[in-house]
Amino acid sequence: MGSSQSALNFGAGPAKLPREVLAEVQGELLSYQSTGMSLMEMSHRSKEYDQINKSSQDLIRELLSVPDNYRIIFIQGGGLGAFAAVAMNLIGRTGSADYAVTGTWSDKAAKEAQKYGTVNLVFPKADKPGSVPDPGQWKLNPDASYFYYCDNETVDGVEFPYIPETNGVPIVVDMSSNIMTRKFDVSKFGVIFGGAQKNIGPAGAVVVIYREDLIGNVMKITPSIFDFGQVAKNNSVLNTPATFSVYVMEKVLQWIKRNGGVGEMENQSAKKSGLLYNTIRNSNNFYSCPIDENVRSRINIPFRVGGPNGDETLEEKFLIEAENRYMYQLKGHRSVGGIRASLYNAVSLSDVELLVKFMKEFQSRNQ
Structure with missing residues (x-):
């Protein structure tokens, strides 16, 4: 990775810190x-x-x-x-x-x-x-x-x-x-x-x-x-x-x-998680989130690729291609598998927009 290319870190922790x-x-x-x-x-x-x-x-x-x-x-x-x-x-x-x-x-x-x-x-x-x-x-x-x-x-x-x-x-x-x-x-x-x-x-x-x-x-x-x-x-x-x-x-x-205190962090959190959940929701079940909608986290979003139960081969391919785009630490926890994107305060809306863009392109190539 070139020194000018910043990683898109979606890790669950230790997690991304603000660049500044x-x-x-x-x-x-x-x-x-x-x-x-x-x-x-x-x-x-x-x-x-x-x-x-x-x-x-x-x-x-x-x-x-x-x-x-x-x-x-x-x-x-x-x-x-x-x-x-x-x-x-x-x-x-x-x-x-x-x-x-x-x-x-x-x-x-x-x-x-x-x-x-x-x-x-x-x-x-x-x-x-x-x-x-x-x-x-x-x-x-x-x-x-x-x-x-x-x-x-x-x-x-x-x-x-x-x-x-x-x-x-x-x-x-x-x-x-x-x-x-x-x-x-x-x-x-x-x-x-x-x-x-x-x-x-x-x-x-x-x-x-x-x-x-x-x-x-x-x-x-x-x-x-x-x-x-x-x-x-x-x-x-x-x-x-x-x-x-x-x-x-x-x-x-x-x-x-x-950067606006906790109130602005909350606003950004709603935008980031809303964008990712909408992408999952509108994927015609290519992506799926196993969590009940009323308690879905804004911060740690687990999802499967290739249907409700996930296709592990497709998920492995997803992770490899994501890393090729400098998107790291998207692998789900070892106990649950799948994919997990953690959207902490230092993860920007533009970071999530790039992830969503990749997800849509990946779906169109692998549907």
């Missing part, structure tokens, strides 16, 4: 703010990193309108670490928690939580993900420590179109793959978390937003780095944080703010 952010990082890589040192070489207790840490938290609070009674912290360990951290911080309140399993990641979260308390699945796990049962069928436990769900299943392409009603039970939500892509009311949640590596930065940092009154029944076995209260008390520098990840994240958050 990468250029800015490149310009500061050897010397951050004329210090003669890279940010990667600086102490996490330096005044330079302290400013980045503060600015990142302030930007999240501003962009998401986070109320004053919520703390914003950064932890490590990815989503999997956060699955355990959530349970260790909260399940001790009553000893049990409700989980809505709608795909791969909520399933992993429920299994992780079972190590620390009783997990009640509010509806039976589906044999094949792609739907969310009507809330009228859910069996909620009024004494649960919290209710947990994954707002957007990255692997399975399921996204909640609403915030569940739990009648006062605190809600914990995994927003790893759709945070900063649409507006929502933070006050409806007890804990919100998300790995940075999809919409807001590179891998390494996990953003946690929690309501202060919920923390205080942490399990004795909880490692200090997963104790939300301890991390907050030490302003997310209890241990050496993922400084470079937070540094790039701060730049991405500035980029979101410059």
